[in-house]
Amino acid sequence: MRNYDLDFLKKFSLVILFLMLVTAGLIGLAAWLHRSIPAEVPDAVVQQRVDRIAPAGEVYAGSTGAAASAAATAAAEAAARSQVAYGGTLDGSVIYQNLCAGCHTSGAGGAPTLARAQWAARLAQGEDTLHRHAIEGFSGAAGLMPARGGNPALTDEQVIASVDWMIENLQ
Numbered sequence: 001m002r003n004y005d006l007d008f009l010k011k012f013s014l015v016i017l018f019l020m021l022v023t024a025g026l027i028g029l030a031a032w033l034h035r036s037i038p039a040e041v042p043d044a045v046v047q048q049r050v051d052r053i054a055p056a057g058e059v060y061a062g063s064t065g066a067a068a069s070a071a072a073t074a075a076a077e078a079a080a081r082s083q084v085a086y087g088g089t090l091d092g093s094v095i096y097q098n099l100c101a102g103c104h105t106s107g108a109g110g111a112p113t114l115a116r117a118q119w120a121a122r123l124a125q126g127e128d129t130l131h132r133h134a135i136e137g138f139s140g141a142a143g144l145m146p147a148r149g150g151n152p153a154l155t156d157e158q159v160i161a162s163v164d165w166m167i168e169n170l171q
Helices: 003-036 043-057 062-081 092-104 116-124 127-136 156-168
Strands: 138-140 143-145
Touching (some): 127 156
C-alpha cells in the first residue's frame, strides 16, 4: 500500500468513529428526553378515574354534608332502580322466554318443565312457597333453583309474575 492510501484509511476511520459517537450521543439524548417528559393521559381516562373514586373520596360533614349524603343516597337508589331487568316489565312470558326457559324447557338442574305432572308436588306446597323459593332460591332433592333465577336484577314482583305465568301455562 502506498502512503496516501494509509493516510486516507486513517482519516476515513476517524470520520466513521466521529459519526458513531454522534449517533450514540443522539440516541442517549433521545432516551433521556423520553424519560423526562411525562406521558400524556387522555381526558377520558382522567374522568374515568375521578368517577371511579368519587363515591369513596367524598366527605359529608355537618348539615350541608347530611343533605349531600341524602342526595347521593337518592341518586344511588335511582340508578339501581334504572338497572331493573327487562325494563321492569311484569309480563311473565317475557321474563320466562328471556331467563326461565333456559332451565325450565330442558329440565336442567332438576328444573320442572311446563308439564303439570312435574309441578304437582310443588303446587301442593302453595303459591306463596313457590314464590319464596323462586325469590330466595331453593336446593332440594329434586334439584336446584337459584335465587331470582340467577338474575339479581329481577324485582320480587317480576319473579312472582314469571312464576304465576308458568303456573297458568302448565300443560
